[in-house]
Amino acid sequence: MKLKIAIQKSGRLHEDSIKLLKECGIDINNGVNKLKTEASNFPLEVFFLRDDDIPQYIEDGVADIGIVGENVVLEKQKQVNIVQKLGFGKCRLSMAVEKSFDYTGIQDLHNKRIATSYPVIVGDFLKSNGISAEIHEISGSVEIAPGIGLADAICDLVSSGSTLFMNGLKEVETVLKSEAVLAACHDLQPAQQQLLDKLLFRIQAVRKAKNTKYILLNAPNDKLTEIIGLLPGMKSPTVLPLAEAGWSSVHSVLSENEFWDIIESLKAAGAQGILVVPIEKMVI
Numbered sequence: 001m002k003l004k005i006a007i008q009k010s011g012r013l014h015e016d017s018i019k020l021l022k023e024c025g026i027d028i029n030n031g032v033n034k035l036k037t038e039a040s041n042f043p044l045e046v047f048f049l050r051d052d053d054i055p056q057y058i059e060d061g062v063a064d065i066g067i068v069g070e071n072v073v074l075e076k077q078k079q080v081n082i083v084q085k086l087g088f089g090k091c092r093l094s095m096a097v098e099k100s101f102d103y104t105g106i107q108d109l110h111n112k113r114i115a116t117s118y119p120v121i122v123g124d125f126l127k128s129n130g131i132s133a134e135i136h137e138i139s140g141s142v143e144i145a146p147g148i149g150l151a152d153a154i155c156d157l158v159s160s161g162s163t164l165f166m167n168g169l170k171e172v173e174t175v176l177k178s179e180a181v182l183a184a185c186h187d188l189q190p191a192q193q194q195l196l197d198k199l200l201f202r203i204q205a206v207r208k209a210k211n212t213k214y215i216l217l218n219a220p221n222d223k224l225t226e227i228i229g230l231l232p233g234m235k236s237p238t239v240l241p242l243a244e245a246g247w248s249s250v251h252s253v254l255s256e257n258e259f260w261d262i263i264e265s266l267k268a269a270g271a272q273g274i275l276v277v278p279i280e281k282m283v284i
């Protein structure tokens, strides 16, 4: 019995999807142009597909699970469960108009022509804002539409904004924020559900470790209470005596952001030789 996963064949999510599986200890040998492969050390079969097709495959049960952008899941309106956000493929679906467009608010889109690859999401967005506009569905190179007279506005994915900039457009409304998600079939067999739970356990351990660091520092014993008070730790920090009398080594776990917030206080409290090292997996 194997769990069947669909991932993007090529494009924005391909590499990060494979990297995630690898970080979960799953080895897949994906030869060039191979559209189906198996993991060597986990009961997993991998299908490489166009991202647009992934929700349908999952709804039909051809694939049990898949890695796909939340934007595609919402657009396709297939019956799938989003079981885990994955933290990559972060982007937003935004309305944009030509730089010279004197945009003052959403009402300016009334009766305009909007080019997009996301007609369902855009249609819902316009409806909920009481705007009636003409949606032109195109499957790619959406940013070209205003420049060639096909549309007055576009709605497409943005991350750095450089594609909009290069095409003389400006972002005016955020319709949706998206990231890659793990989506699953509604009615998985118990054996597949067990395998999915096993995979989710690994994914969560990898995700928790991502922003978390292991910190080691030396502290004079008379400052220990103050320094420990600054550190969160999984349960509480570990304190070990140093070979030099009167000093201890303090170990703890904290998020990278927290570290930058407390580093000054740690130093001011007398901490020395502070080391911050990455954590690969984390199970709480």
Ligand SMILES: Nc1ncnc2c1ncn2[C@@H]1O[C@H](COP(=O)(O)OP(=O)(O)OP(=O)(O)O)[C@@H](O)[C@H]1O
Pocket (backbone or CB within 6 Å): 008, 009, 010, 011, 012, 013, 049, 050, 051, 052, 068, 069, 070, 071, 072, 089, 090, 091, 157, 158, 159, 160, 178, 179, 180
């Ligand atoms: N600029 C971006 N930054 C981050 N994530 C993005 C960006 N553009 C797209 N994405 C995310 O990656 C997904 C795949 O994007 P990509 O551009 O590779 O799709 P595609 O061209 O439709 O690919 P396919 O050939 O599989 O149909 C998108 O649905 C979105 O969730």
Ligand SMILES: O=P(O)(O)OC[C@H]1O[C@H](OP(=O)(O)OP(=O)(O)O)[C@H](O)[C@@H]1O
Pocket (backbone or CB within 6 Å): 012, 140, 141, 143, 156, 157, 158, 159, 160, 161, 162, 163, 164
């Ligand atoms: O804001 P930016 O960082 O410029 O990213 C936005 C661009 O990225 C995506 O396309 P992609 O580059 O994946 O190519 P595609 O059109 O072939 O899918 C999206 O469709 C935008 O065109």
Ligand SMILES: [Mg+2]
Pocket (backbone or CB within 6 Å): 050, 051, 052
């Ligand atoms: Mg696509």
